[in-house]
Amino acid sequence: MHMELTLLLLVLLLASAFSFLSAGAAASAVPPPPRRLLFTSMFAFGDSYMDTGNFVVMAAAVSFPVWNDKPPYGMTFFARPTGRASDGRLILDFLAEALGLPFLPASLLTNGSRAAQGVDFAVNGATAIDVGFFERNNLVPFKLLNNSLDVQLGWFEKLIKPSSFSAGTITGTGGIGGCFGAESLFVVGEFGVNDYNFLWTANMTEDQVRSYVPRVVDAIAMAVERLIGLGAAHIVVPGNPPTGCLPAVLTLLRSPGAADDDYDGVGCLRAVNAVAMHHNALLRAAVDRLRAAHPRARIVFADFYTPVYTILQNPARFGVVGDGEALKACCGTGGEYNWNGSAVCGMPGVAACGSPSAYVSWDGVHYTESVNRYVAMGWLYGPYADPPLLTPMPH
Secondary structure (H helix, E strand, O other): OHHHHHHHHHHHHHOOOHHHHOOOOOOOOOOOOOOOOOOOEEEEEOOOOOOOOHHHHHHHHOOOOOOOOOOOOOOOOOOOOOOOOOOOOOHHHHHHHHOOOOOOOEHHHOOHHHOOOEEEOOOOOOOOOOHHHHHHOOOOOOOOOOOOHHHHHHHHHHHOOHHHOOOOOOOOOOOOOHHHHHOEEEEEOOOOHHHHHHHHHOOOOHHHHHOOHHHHHHHHHHHHHHHHHHOOOEEEEEOOOOHHHOHHHHHHOOOOOOOHHHEOOOOOEHHHHHHHHHHHHHHHHHHHHHHHHOOOOEEEEEOOHHHHHHHHHOOOOOOOOOOOOOOOEOOOOOOOOOOOOOOOOOOOOOOOOOOHHHOOEOOOOOEOHHHHHHHHHHHHHOOOEEOOOOOOOOO
């Protein structure tokens, strides 16, 4: 029962440095928008790494326990919880700021009149594979929220019906053709972390988990095809972060007989990271195929793994705590990694560290605002996106 509760808490958390580069930079400093706004709107899909509040709404409807709607979440930037799984802004928020767009509202709190500049469909715990697959195969000990990638795309398609928008905002065909589609940015992911998490916690081997990677990647590629069919012209496809370095994963998947070679030089779980890297390799290849099939679309592969792992490899360079502390959560309690599934961030008595920007992990599963900023800047200006978002756009 304890393991089931712990897994549930992990799923609820997952489910999901520009200041690093200059010690004197202000914490909220973001490069100014380009001279011409490249995008008039942005739409996002994903899990807790991109969720701006949808999970809180879905969970409340079915009495799921929620902790990221309580302090100290949001402490760094918003000074209050917003439903984001961080101490402040997410990658998505930094993208919006740099592009001159407002923070994306959660789709479950949005109607058509508020959607003109974009909506966020991401939900904490979302999977690429339909949730029914995990339930039918007894890979999870509880019922999942119905928030998979396919479901999120369905929400988007419902929202873009002509009746959902004021006259002139969208074409009369039911698709996002014309200027609306051509000047909109779509962020599809990341997806896959939760899919693999369910498989790992079902005691699958590395080879067994790896065998599901093509299915996950195919689901993401099909989603991109679906968006292009609706008229999307600019799509960002993020890969997986180094999940084997997450404090929660390091705690849950650690076995008493673990050998030294189960861990890499940073202290992360080799097998878990190997699956993440395999996912990223297949996803990058899928993006290449999509580009070849749709030369008029601009499809960006966004590297989530390298920027996070680079910080962990060089904590002092990025102003992160060292001496074996880099893998610890800022907000948590107990254990080698300051993460305990029975007392997670947001629960009574669980405190945050004094300086979240000195940590990579915020709550054991998600990243601090400083890390989110560093990743976002790498996607916007390089070197962590192919091509970077703010490069000249084809005409």
